[in-house]
Amino acid sequence: MHADNWLPLKKNIVRPDNRLLRLLDENTFQELAPYLEILTLPNGHVLAASGGVQDHLYFPVSCVLNIQGELADGSTAELTAISRNGFLGASALTGVRMPWGRVTAVHGGQLARVRSSIAATILRRAPKVLDEMLRYVVFSMHLMSLSLICQRHHSLDQRLARWLSGMMFLSRDHRLDVTHDQLGRYLGVRREGISETMKGFEVAGLLVSTRGHLEVVDAARLRARACGCLDEGRDTFMRFFPSHSLTHPLSQHAAPMGVRYERRYADVG
Ligand SMILES: [Zn+2]
Incomplete structure (x- = not known):
């Protein structure tokens, strides 16, 4: 750059x-x-x-x-x-x-x-901000440990659902510009495996995708397909940062789906 x-x-x-x-x-x-x-x-x-x-x-x-x-x-x-x-x-x-x-x-x-x-x-x-930064470093180490276990023990179907649900939350958007090749590199698997799993998600009505772009249309059901690492990551965040609200205005982008998704996180705080 x-x-x-x-x-x-x-x-x-x-x-x-x-x-x-x-x-x-x-x-x-x-x-x-x-x-x-x-x-x-x-x-x-x-x-x-x-x-x-x-x-x-x-x-x-x-x-x-x-x-x-x-x-x-x-x-x-x-x-x-x-x-x-x-x-x-x-x-x-x-x-x-x-x-x-x-x-x-x-x-x-x-x-x-x-x-x-x-x-x-x-x-x-x-010092208060430095303390928060130190907490974030330790939190990240927990997430990395979780990621290693997830890669070893959970299916690609579960992991992709976890990744998409988590990214939708972090980006505050139910639309993602990402190719199957990129998803393969992020999840450490072959592109063909991603394409096959994505096709299953589309047939199930969880998302629609075109080349390099996907849109989640049923966040609740996608989330239900994710492994427990999604909730574990959220719970770990709340343990480290209990005063921080994890709600976000996803509902601005897609009302019914966004409201359900937001509530799951709001309930925690
Ligand atoms: Zn997992």
Whole structure:
């Protein structure tokens, strides 16, 4: 990615809608704001390939990032996804420059970043936010552990339903621009397996899809096909962040389906 694509946050602009940036007190945010940069990522954009080195902290605003492990032969599988609830770049915050996995914008949208050396200095004056960031790191480790067990023990049908339901929640949208090839790389399976499973979902009336685009039309039934890892991930989030509401305005996009989907999460909080 060319560095010139990043734009500095304009003065007096509304604070980026990322949970951690919203938690900063006004003085600390004003200190950080001159160093924040914003970029709008298109769907499927590869933010970082394996081997790149972290020197920024990234805060998703309206995009959802997908972090994949990648082997030397190019095989990949998703480790975790990061939305506006979290951030990426914890190792850079410690001063240790670790290589990336593969980072893709699985749902396009805005992303904010700040150089890690600057963030480390300013955020030390915001211990509550640092504590939340530490919690998010530990939460992400739990999700990665869950992902490993899920890949080993649950069927592709269950895993794809889990992935689609989870991504719909994180992106706040029941429409996703994603190809079968991309889904195969995220789930660590062959594209043919994805195509076959997607066809089953379509025949069952759970979603409709065209090339590179899908639309969930029955979120409740899709969700019922997912393995228990979907609820486990949600429950883990609520244990780490009990005061945070997981409701979202999905109903703006699709009333009956969205209302049902939203209620499942609202019940938890
Ligand atoms: Zn699972």
